[in-house]
Amino acid sequence: MADHDFGYTKWGKDWVRFAESLRQTRPDPQLPSARRAARDGKVQITIDGRTVRAVVHRGRSTAEVTIDVAPMSQGAMAEISRHLSGIQPLLTDDLYHAIAAAGHPPAPALVRVDCSCPADTPRCIHELSVYYDMARRIDDDPRIALDVQGFFRASADGTEVSVTATPQRWIALNALDPAAYFMVTE
Numbered sequence: 001m002a003d004h005d006f007g008y009t010k011w012g013k014d015w016v017r018f019a020e021s022l023r024q025t026r027p028d029p030q031l032p033s034a035r036r037a038a039r040d041g042k043v044q045i046t047i048d049g050r051t052v053r054a055v056v057h058r059g060r061s062t063a064e065v066t067i068d069v070a071p072m073s074q075g076a077m078a079e080i081s082r083h084l085s086g087i088q089p090l091l092t093d094d095l096y097h098a099i100a101a102a103g104h105p106p107a108p109a110l111v112r113v114d115c116s117c118p119a120d121t122p123r124c125i126h127e128l129s130v131y132y133d134m135a136r137r138i139d140d141d142p143r144i145a146l147d148v149q150g151f152f153r154a155s156a157d158g159t160e161v162s163v164t165a166t167p168q169r170w171i172a173l174n175a176l177d178p179a180a181y182f183m184v185t186e
């Protein structure tokens with residue numbers, strides 16, 4: 001199954017779900033092409049805060065996709081920070097399950113999805129390609145799943161600073177370079 005190339009971690013799977021909703025009765029016929037675009041490096045993503053910007057190349061045309069991701073829920077952020085116990089934690093599937101089981105699933109929500117192409121389908125192939133490429137990137141580095149939901153910036157603007165009952169730890173978390181903080185499963 002081609003699907004196994006994308007979303008083999010729980011963190012990445014959330015982004016596959018944007019393309020392959022459980023509510024869909026039939027797979028979108030655009031999905032194989034979207035997966036191929038992601039696999040073949042046709043998607044160039046830059047992440048700026050909670051905004052994902054992507055240029056998707058298809059044939060001779062390019063389209064620009066912009067996705068705004070909602071901030072992670074305060075409950076999920078608090079639950080994740082509660083699991084950070086001084087050692088370098090792994091963003092494993094087990095941690096994901098633990099957070100979800102505590103009632104705070106860390107799955108992202110999308111605020112806005114735009115594409116520059118003229119397609120008037122509910123979801124164009126460029127958007128689908130970006131979901132797969134995000135899944136692929138997050139499988140490689142699950143920290144991206146948190147970063148794109150504002151996890152590492154939550155205290156920066158002060159409005160979300162009260163998310164945790166352990167403020168000392170929270171401040172320490174944000175003072176750290178996320179790249180250095182979480183280990184990545186290889």
Ligand SMILES: [Zn+2]
Pocket residue numbers: 063115116117118119124125126127
């Ligand atoms: Zn498009």
